[in-house]
Amino acid sequence: MSTKILYNLESLYEEIDIFEHKNISFHHHLRNGDFVLNMVLKKYLEMDVKELNLFPSSIFPTYTTILDLIKNDQINNITTNYLNGPVAEYISKNGLIGKLKMQTHGGRARSIIEGNNNIDIAYIAAPYVDKLGNAVGYKGKNACGSLGYAIADSKYAKIKILITDTLVEEVDNPEIDGANIDYIIVVDSIGDSNGIVSGTTQVTKNPVGVKIARYTSELINELGYIKNGFSFQSGAGGVSLKATEYIGEIMRKNNVIASFFSGGITKYHVDMLEEGLVEKLYDVQCFDLDAVRSISKNKNHIPISASIYANPNDEKMVIKDLDCVILGAAEIDYDFNVNVTSSSHQMLMGGSGGHSDTATEAKLTIIVSPLIKARIPVIKDRVMTITTLGKNVDCLVTERGIAINENRKDLIEKLKNSKLKIYTIKELANIAHNYTGIPKQLKKESKIIGMVEDRTYDIIDYIYKA
Structure with a gap:
């Protein structure tokens, strides 16, 4: 027809x-x-x-x-x-x-x-x-x-x-x-x-966010990822964008050119492309109008399908070659499970998007977050809703220090002489509790209203009525 x-x-x-x-x-x-x-x-x-x-x-x-x-x-x-x-x-x-x-x-x-x-x-x-x-x-x-x-x-x-x-x-x-x-x-x-355009797609000027971004860029650099041909993804949040800015500074200083940035693209990624700091942008979603305009004029700003972006059964999947990703969190628990789906009161407020996809594929997955949000610690015994499984998360960077997933003994070994503040995740939680006390863990309601499905089709958690 x-x-x-x-x-x-x-x-x-x-x-x-x-x-x-x-x-x-x-x-x-x-x-x-x-x-x-x-x-x-x-x-x-x-x-x-x-x-x-x-x-x-x-x-x-x-x-x-x-x-x-x-x-x-x-x-x-x-x-x-x-x-x-x-x-x-x-x-x-x-x-x-x-x-x-x-x-x-x-x-x-x-x-x-x-x-x-x-x-x-x-x-x-x-x-x-x-x-x-x-x-x-x-x-x-x-x-x-x-x-x-x-x-x-x-x-x-x-x-x-x-x-x-x-x-x-x-x-x-x-x-x-x-x-x-x-x-x-x-x-x-x-x-x-x-x-x-969202209000979040601006580089943070908040001192806490700036400190987290600085620690993040230093961590990535100490682990040896910022080198010619590396690939990278950051979200459009203010801390992630500030970390991207700092990574750009390290790249300029050491004459490093990245192979690609992927995911949702912003002005800041476009600027790095046009400066010659990165060879290609693989764009599944534009987060601002500068990124929209860039696709028309920059041949190496390449729109891609969600399948080519992150479908594990697509042989062209871009993120299988992803070295490092920076992601956010509403909550993270002692097993490094991350929640960006619901609040601590079970109110739906987001969802995975590419969070779980990129965490699963990237060689280094970093979660960035203030240690305390609205007087509540970001680290929990168990997150309210698992969005991304802890086995796919490597590091948590906060303004008070960094926790490394104990399963990544290779990273712990590389950082044993680091000047960065490295803690276990429980030690970081205790630092937060010194300020907030130990918060009461809210009980979930009994009625299931939904589910979180991983891209493997496995149900990794259930969503309960608030």
């Missing part, structure tokens, strides 16, 4: 039966600037389509129509990689008719490709589309950058729909292949690309 061009959703629903096709997906590259998810789901709300199963790659605060559908008993199950905002709060307190499944970025791509996430209709916000259905995300009036999370949906859903506000005659080097697309819907606006 050739790709059909329509100009409103009403015309689409004359073509397809949404009462029959109830497993539907969306991507989140426009983040809080996305209009498409609410635009589509309002039609499902109006038409009272029941027993929906949603597969959005992430859920942001602006996705309020999901909450309307849940309250109207129209959604059974949700499978996603990350969620926060009103939807997360409601599910935490009330659950779903069915269950919430939290996957990783690589796990989601794998599940779609292998048929475990069986998607009937993929609704894909596409900023720049030609009349054959070829599309890229880094052009158009609401460009969002790489479309990495939507690629699997565009290939493997039963019905693939691009929703765009910029239709052109031809797209060069498409991320999405028009041969796979069934419908194009042209609308006035798919969103506001300014909503991509």
